[in-house]
Amino acid sequence: MNTLLPILPIALPLLGAVIGLLARHGTSLQATVGIATSVVTLIASVFLLTAVHAADFVVLYLGDWQAPFGISLVADRFAAIMTVVSSLVGLATSIYAVGDVKSKDLQKWFFPLVQFLIMGVNGAFLTGDLFNLYVWFEVMLISSFALMTIGGSKPQFEGGFKYVAINLVSSAFFLAGLGLLYGKLGTLNMADVALKLSTDESGALANSSAILFFIAFSIKAGLFPFFFWLPASYHTPPMAVTALFAGLLTKVGVYAFYRCFTLVFTQDPEFMRGTLLALTLATMLVGVLGAASRYQMSRILSFHIISQIGYIMLGLALFTELAIAACIFYTIHHIVVKSNLFFIAGIASKKLGSDDVLKIGGLYKSAPWLALLFFVPAFSLGGIPPLSGFWAKFALIKASLDVEGYWVATIALAVGVMTLYSMTKIWGEAFWKAKPAQCAETEGKAGVWHYLPVVGFAAITLYIGLMAQPLFSFSEEAARQLLDPSLYMEAVLPAEYLEEFSSTANEHE
Amino acid sequence: METLVAIVIGALGAASIYCLLRRSVAKFIVGIALMSQAVNLLIFMSAGMTRGEAPLIEGDATTLASGYADPLPQALILTAIVIGFGLLAFTLALSQRAIQSVGSDDLEDFDNTDK
Numbered sequence: 001m002n003t004l005l006p007i008l009p010i011a012l013p014l015l016g017a018v019i020g021l022l023a024r025h026g027t028s029l030q031a032t033v034g035i036a037t038s039v040v041t042l043i044a045s046v047f048l049l050t051a052v053h054a055a056d057f058v059v060l061y062l063g064d065w066q067a068p069f070g071i072s073l074v075a076d077r078f079a080a081i082m083t084v085v086s087s088l089v090g091l092a093t094s095i096y097a098v099g100d101v102k103s104k105d106l107q108k109w110f111f112p113l114v115q116f117l118i119m120g121v122n123g124a125f126l127t128g129d130l131f132n133l134y135v136w137f138e139v140m141l142i143s144s145f146a147l148m149t150i151g152g153s154k155p156q157f158e159g160g161f162k163y164v165a166i167n168l169v170s171s172a173f174f175l176a177g178l179g180l181l182y183g184k185l186g187t188l189n190m191a192d193v194a195l196k197l198s199t200d201e202s203g204a205l206a207n208s209s210a211i212l213f214f215i216a217f218s219i220k221a222g223l224f225p226f227f228f229w230l231p232a233s234y235h236t237p238p239m240a241v242t243a244l245f246a247g248l249l250t251k252v253g254v255y256a257f258y259r260c261f262t263l264v265f266t267q268d269p270e271f272m273r274g275t276l277l278a279l280t281l282a283t284m285l286v287g288v289l290g291a292a293s294r295y296q297m298s299r300i301l302s303f304h305i306i307s308q309i310g311y312i313m314l315g316l317a318l319f320t321e322l323a324i325a326a327c328i329f330y331t332i333h334h335i336v337v338k339s340n341l342f343f344i345a346g347i348a349s350k351k352l353g354s355d356d357v358l359k360i361g362g363l364y365k366s367a368p369w370l371a372l373l374f375f376v377p378a379f380s381l382g383g384i385p386p387l388s389g390f391w392a393k394f395a396l397i398k399a400s401l402d403v404e405g406y407w408v409a410t411i412a413l414a415v416g417v418m419t420l421y422s423m424t425k426i427w428g429e430a431f432w433k434a435k436p437a438q439c440a441e442t443e444g445k446a447g448v449w450h451y452l453p454v455v456g457f458a459a460i461t462l463y464i465g466l467m468a469q470p471l472f473s474f475s476e477e478a479a480r481q482l483l484d485p486s487l488y489m490e491a492v493l494p495a496e497y498l499e500e501f502s503s504t505a506n507e508h509e
Numbered sequence: 510m511e512t513l514v515a516i517v518i519g520a521l522g523a524a525s526i527y528c529l530l531r532r533s534v535a536k537f538i539v540g541i542a543l544m545s546q547a548v549n550l551l552i553f554m555s556a557g558m559t560r561g562e563a564p565l566i567e568g569d570a571t572t573l574a575s576g577y578a579d580p581l582p583q584a585l586i587l588t589a590i591v592i593g594f595g596l597l598a599f600t601l602a603l604s605q606r607a608i609q610s611v612g613s614d615d616l617e618d619f620d621n622t623d624k
Contacts, residue, residue, distance in 0.1 A: 131585055131588075134589075135588065135592070138596070141596075142596065142599065145603070149603065152606070154610035155622050157603065157607040157609075157610045157611075158607050158610055158611055158619055158621055158622050159622040160603055160607070161604060161607040161619065162619070162622070164596075164599070164600055164603055165537065165541075165600075168544075168545075168596060169529070169541075169544070172541075172545060172547075172548050175548045175589055176547075176548045178552070179548065179551040179552035179582070179585075180551070180555065182552070182556075182581070182585070183554070183555030183556070183557075186579070231623070232622050232623045233622065235622070
């Protein structure tokens with residue numbers, strides 16, 4: 001059982017990043033190393049996914065310290081599929097960035113930094129220890145800070161400052177929650193914390209930690225009212241960086257939410273889910289309205305990240321098996337589609353020198369293939385059948401109708417329509433409209449490296465849309481695992497430890 | 510002793526929030542530094558203030574006898590301090606560049622990327 005598989009998606013990017021750092025004089029060498037590492041990481045993640053699919057859980061006790069001592073890496077279905085998707089986005093970004101490597105935006109450290117980021121993201125997905133989760137968050141954040149300011153244009157420093165500032169506060173909240181939790185329970189292993197809280201009559205004492213975690217993860221995920229850093233910073237770095245961030249960073253916050261609030265903090269569900277429901281609906285509405293008011297592609301898309309986070313978090317608020325399965329499906333669809341849209345916005349602004357839709361136009365005529373490639377993710381985001389977004393929204397709305405959440409379903413549908421409005425705005429202005437006179441074709445031409453990930457992601461979107469069933473049944477199994485914390489505890493903690501715990505708990509009674 | 514440290518943590522937290530809400534970038538950084546100190550002290554307190562001997566396990570025992578302070582929070586703080594220090598150094602460098610690019614250290618002027 002103790003295979004080394006779960007460490008690979010963390011160790012391989014580290015190796016690739018270090019090799020990349022050593023090759024500091026050759027950006028093309030770094031690019032090769034970056035892409036090769038991403039491919040190997042992706043393969044390792046797929047192996048992990050198949051292992052998890054066969055065995056339900058793959059657990060690795062680092063240093064062979066049995067849980068609850070030491071740090072364990074735990075891959076369940078949700079973690080494994082997220083690792084695969086994050087490795088995929090890392091690969092796509094590395095390929096896309098090859099086209100930009102000669103330009104000034106992407107200086108030589110881009111490829112190693114992407115690998116460090118992927119290492120942090122995969123670590124956060126796979127860890128089974130709360131303090132370790134904090135450390136992976138920081139690994140991810142420090143690489144994202146550097147990526148946010150890579151190239152060093154003026155808006156990047158300002159946007160980067162806001163991004164760094166709010167994330168430091170969020171980390172402090174998370175750390176404070178950890179400290180309080182350790183003081184109460186004397187353990188930080190997720191399974192052990194969940195076990196102790198499940199029988200503890202004073203489980204309410206953990207609520208202070210739960211709220212601190214709630215706020216910290218809300219900031220990272222971009223939930224209303226904690227999202228203001230996102231539209232203020234995401235449009236500033238080069239588009240390859242934004243695509244990577246848009247796909248992964250907020251989703252790590254979402255993942256931490258799902259992990260902690262299905263496994264660890266389950267003692268006060270009414271309050272948590274009620275609050276979460278109100279916040280997710282507000283997130284959806286505010287995000288989509290913000291997008292409707294913007295005219296720059298990257299800003300429109302940044303606001304759409306927020307409204308989509310609302311959808312994704314809705315599953316946790318509804319807390320039924322179908323809702324959580326829908327949201328896992330939604331997350332995967334969203335990562336692929338959103339990164340792709342940012343790639344396309346990058347190609348458009350490279351071709352026309354701007355991504356302000358009022359200033360550009362005529363892409364449908366000058367780049368018909370790009371128009372087709374935009375069509376797939378944009379209308380998938382809006383939820384047009386048979387693309388992947390339709391199935392995600394369909395399942396989510398069905399889940400909300402199942403629990404008689406008619407308001408929830410109405411808002412979700414209305415937000416879907418408004419999403420479509422923003423996508424139509426980009427389509428109408430940037431693609432359909434005749435090119436304005438002052439908009440000149442600029443020097444930068446998009447090359448095959450730019451189109452490669454776009455085509456790949458569009459194909460994945462189509463595949464998920466046309467063949468939704470395999471992924472959806474996988475999501476359902478993942479949701480079942482999330483909803484039964486005892487499976488996780490039994491997989492991580494040794495049987496004799498569980499027995500001892502339940503016998504002492506019985507003695508108390 | 511616990512009460513005293515709790516008051517210190519509260520005071521540090523209050524001071525940090527006061528600094529964070531000021532309009533100057535420099536004060537913001539002071540606020541971040543204070544906040545990380547407050548949180549580190551909070552973790553330190555989570556083990557309880559036990560005065561005793563070094564937490565070494567006796568030769569034939571497998572677990573620590575009672576009467577010792579829990580050493581784990583100190584390991585956690587050490588990690589948190591190192592991470593916090595690195596982030597603070599980065600934030601200092603970044604703020605200097607941000608102030609240069611905005612041309613002011615008044616956070617009211619940091620609204621160019623919001624519009």
